[in-house]
Amino acid sequence: MKLLTVIFLLALTSATSALDNGLMRTPPMGWMSWERFRCNIDCENDPKNCISENLFRDMADRLAEDGWKEMGYDHVMIDDCWSSMLRDKDGRLQPDPQRFPGGIAKLARYLHDRGLKLGIYGDLGTHTCGGYPGTTLDKIDTDAQTFASWGVDFLKLDGCYSNEEEQQKGYPLMSKALNATGRPIGYSCSWPAYRGGLPPSVNYTLLGEICNLWRNYDDIQDSWDSVQDITDWFFDNQEILQPEAGPGRWNDPDMLIIGNFGLSVDQSRSQMALWAIMAAPLIMSNNLRTLSSEARAILQNGAAIAINQDPMGVQGRRLLQERSHIEVYWRPLSQSASALVFLSRRQDMPYRYHTSLAKLNYTAGSYEAYDVFTGKTLSGLSATTEFTVSINPSGVVMWYVYPKMHHEHTQDDGRYPYIRQKYRMSSSLRFHMPRVVPPSLL
Numbered sequence: 001m002k003l004l005t006v007i008f009l010l011a012l013t014s015a016t017s018a019l020d021n022g023l024m025r026t027p028p029m030g031w032m033s034w035e036r037f038r039c040n041i042d043c044e045n046d047p048k049n050c051i052s053e054n055l056f057r058d059m060a061d062r063l064a065e066d067g068w069k070e071m072g073y074d075h076v077m078i079d080d081c082w083s084s085m086l087r088d089k090d091g092r093l094q095p096d097p098q099r100f101p102g103g104i105a106k107l108a109r110y111l112h113d114r115g116l117k118l119g120i121y122g123d124l125g126t127h128t129c130g131g132y133p134g135t136t137l138d139k140i141d142t143d144a145q146t147f148a149s150w151g152v153d154f155l156k157l158d159g160c161y162s163n164e165e166e167q168q169k170g171y172p173l174m175s176k177a178l179n180a181t182g183r184p185i186g187y188s189c190s191w192p193a194y195r196g197g198l199p200p201s202v203n204y205t206l207l208g209e210i211c212n213l214w215r216n217y218d219d220i221q222d223s224w225d226s227v228q229d230i231t232d233w234f235f236d237n238q239e240i241l242q243p244e245a246g247p248g249r250w251n252d253p254d255m256l257i258i259g260n261f262g263l264s265v266d267q268s269r270s271q272m273a274l275w276a277i278m279a280a281p282l283i284m285s286n287n288l289r290t291l292s293s294e295a296r297a298i299l300q301n302g303a304a305i306a307i308n309q310d311p312m313g314v315q316g317r318r319l320l321q322e323r324s325h326i327e328v329y330w331r332p333l334s335q336s337a338s339a340l341v342f343l344s345r346r347q348d349m350p351y352r353y354h355t356s357l358a359k360l361n362y363t364a365g366s367y368e369a370y371d372v373f374t375g376k377t378l379s380g381l382s383a384t385t386e387f388t389v390s391i392n393p394s395g396v397v398m399w400y401v402y403p404k405m406h407h408e409h410t411q412d413d414g415r416y417p418y419i420r421q422k423y424r425m426s427s428s429l430r431f432h433m434p435r436v437v438p439p440s441l442l
């Protein structure tokens, strides 16, 4: 099948209806506490790293002051272990009084004052996974109203301690209850992860109608093994999962662990590249106070982010698994552009992989390729031009590929893909550019 046909089919089959709250037309971005800070509630001995309002305020400061917000990372998401063990006298959830003395509404205001959004965590069931009060079916309306009254912008609803029948009822009910509050609240459903992630136990048509994103699979851990396991699961099941994503409705392979302890620099680039191909939420879980400059450069790579945030919102696919243990991934993008990722699963030395765009089913024509992690541009490519990429072990080469315009304009006139403009702006303005630059404005 030629690439244009594939794009056409992808567009046709990609799901049309999404949850009608107007939110998350591109994958959400931000920071979440779980993978890095877990359920550390020991504020007495570990005050900087315990789940408390200070941690979330600190991360909000970093997002607002270190260039993250401008790149699109605008959510601060509280995960489990924020609440008191007891509901209040009216049956409402309340934060732990020692660790969140100011309350959640005040924390939300702190974020909103900085142009950020607040996410919170709940669990459909008798208890959260960490043993805190859960949201049983009879508490759904109360909890939705409590979150809305605090000014919360996003809810992750986990699924520990509930059965299939309760989930079948509860996840759609929470969607209705959030809508009924009148406050637009992004909604992440962990439901499929509790049902094996695949049909017939999981109905992705329904999920797309009631949730903005959903965790399909296991929690990420701080290791390359975990990143590989998640990557394999998502792409092994791409025939099922890929068509379900689209604006307002996203598969969620879980948090970015870049900047922690488990990934090398090459592996960090690989996670960023694969999550961009997957149109995955870019939700970091790391310590923004002590991030290395390498980790920051990867997470703030404007081209990788622009690929992730492509307005067409089509999730990418794995094209090839070579016997050499090189894999090729591809995502169609707006303005006839596309992204390619060459991933090495080898453990020996940089591998020189030879191919051509025609071998990857690109149609005849002239192309240019921008190398996302080196910033070099390769011009004068035709579909049949043979080229070689050198891919480090457990690393990637990532390309943004766009058709070369035939017009002999000396100046960019807006017909160039918008992403190309972004690189130029990002290098001159040091990443302080608007998140999406429509070509008509350039």
Ligand SMILES: *[C@@H]1O[C@H](CO)[C@@H](O)[C@H](O)[C@H]1NC(C)=O
Binding pocket: 001, 002, 319, 320, 359, 360, 361
């Ligand atoms: C290219 O298209 C052919 C024919 O549809 C298909 O068999 C092949 O797998 C495709 N190659 C890639 C790399 O997608």
Ligand SMILES: *[C@@H]1O[C@H](CO)[C@@H](O)[C@H](O)[C@H]1NC(C)=O
Binding pocket: 020, 021, 022, 178, 179, 180, 181, 182, 183, 184, 185
């Ligand atoms: C609630 O749903 C209706 C109908 O789908 C939609 O028009 C409206 O924007 C939604 N409101 C919120 C706050 O999500």
Ligand SMILES: *[C@@H]1O[C@H](CO)[C@@H](O)[C@H](O)[C@H]1NC(C)=O
Binding pocket: 203, 205, 206, 209
């Ligand atoms: C999945 O959900 C959709 C939308 O609610 C519904 O129309 C369809 O019948 C469901 N499919 C199955 C197999 O239950």
